[in-house]
Amino acid sequence: MTFLALDVGNTRLKWTLYDQPAAGARMLAQGAEFLEQIDRLGDGVWSQIPEPTRMLGCIVAGQAVKHRVQEQMELWNVEPRWVVAAEAEAGLTNGYDFPPRLGADRWVAMIGARHHMLRRGPARPIILVMVGTAVTVEAIDQHGRFLGGLILPGHGIMLRALESGTAGLHVPTGDVVEFPTNTSDALTSGGTFAIAGACERMYQNLFRHCDMQPLCLMTGGAGWKMLPSMTRPYELVESLIFDGLLVIAQGREALNGAF
Ligand SMILES: Nc1ncnc2c1ncn2[C@@H]1O[C@H](COP(=O)(O)OP(=O)(O)OP(=O)(O)O)[C@@H](O)[C@H]1O
Ligand SMILES: CC(C)(CO)[C@@H](O)C(=O)NCCC(=O)O
Ligand SMILES: [K+]
Numbered sequence: 001m002t003f004l005a006l007d008v009g010n011t012r013l014k015w016t017l018y019d020q021p022a023a024g025a026r027m028l029a030q031g032a033e034f035l036e037q038i039d040r041l042g043d044g045v046w047s048q049i050p051e052p053t054r055m056l057g058c059i060v061a062g063q064a065v066k067h068r069v070q071e072q073m074e075l076w077n078v079e080p081r082w083v084v085a086a087e088a089e090a091g092l093t094n095g096y097d098f099p100p101r102l103g104a105d106r107w108v109a110m111i112g113a114r115h116h117m118l119r120r121g122p123a124r125p126i127i128l129v130m131v132g133t134a135v136t137v138e139a140i141d142q143h144g145r146f147l148g149g150l151i152l153p154g155h156g157i158m159l160r161a162l163e164s165g166t167a168g169l170h171v172p173t174g175d176v177v178e179f180p181t182n183t184s185d186a187l188t189s190g191g192t193f194a195i196a197g198a199c200e201r202m203y204q205n206l207f208r209h210c211d212m213q214p215l216c217l218m219t220g221g222a223g224w225k226m227l228p229s230m231t232r233p234y235e236l237v238e239s240l241i242f243d244g245l246l247v248i249a250q251g252r253e254a255l256n257g258a259f
Pocket of ligand 1: 012
């Protein structure tokens, strides 16, 4: 029973085909497209992979993008299913004021993060940093309760905002240094330390709240760029959204025999 997992972000669609909807499934194929280019998936690479029996995705782009994605899936019989953040699922409880308003990508990545931790050791609080178009910094306590999280502009948005909001700033890429002495380094370091600093504050908040050292996890396409600038040791797990989708799919399959 093949399983297609989709992560539709604000910039790119990422997909992975697995041999079954279960944690630890074998990957059969994967790819990523910028949102402007998704309309050729159906005639292109998706026409060359085995047909998925099941599909589950998380999407934070709008309805228009969702329809375009579903159109590309019409070459198969599979029913499109999209995760909506719930009050509880797969061992996680949702502390958001209005649980379904929590971004599906955040919810799914947190489920992936909690299972990643539990496979390796005893339960601890988790700081989960997701570095994409936007950056999120989630706090999960040792019992699996999502306490709350930060949303920050991603590095690209920060720099574009500075470029368009000032007369004298243009944004060639610089290096991250402690004491920037040119504009490029000042911009790159400013954005990077803004994110790293927010993560450090959330770490301290969570440590104080739980009285227990949090595990620090990072995911998202630009995670590797942030890693060297963090103030704590972070583990980079690129696949957390896909891991979360597999865990959710497995749970639903066990419950309903389908989903
Ligand atoms: N030096 C950097 N440090 C941190 N983040 C960066 C850096 N350079 C670029 N970025 C961020 O990385 C993002 C691209 O990451 P990635 O390709 O993973 O996005 P994405 O995961 O496809 O986003 P989404 O899931 O929202 O579509 C850019 O939007 C930018 O904000
Ligand atoms: C915050 C982003 C953009 C991160 O991808 C996404 O999860 C989203 O659009 N969330 C909805 C709002 C919220 O999570 O509160
Ligand atoms: K994302």
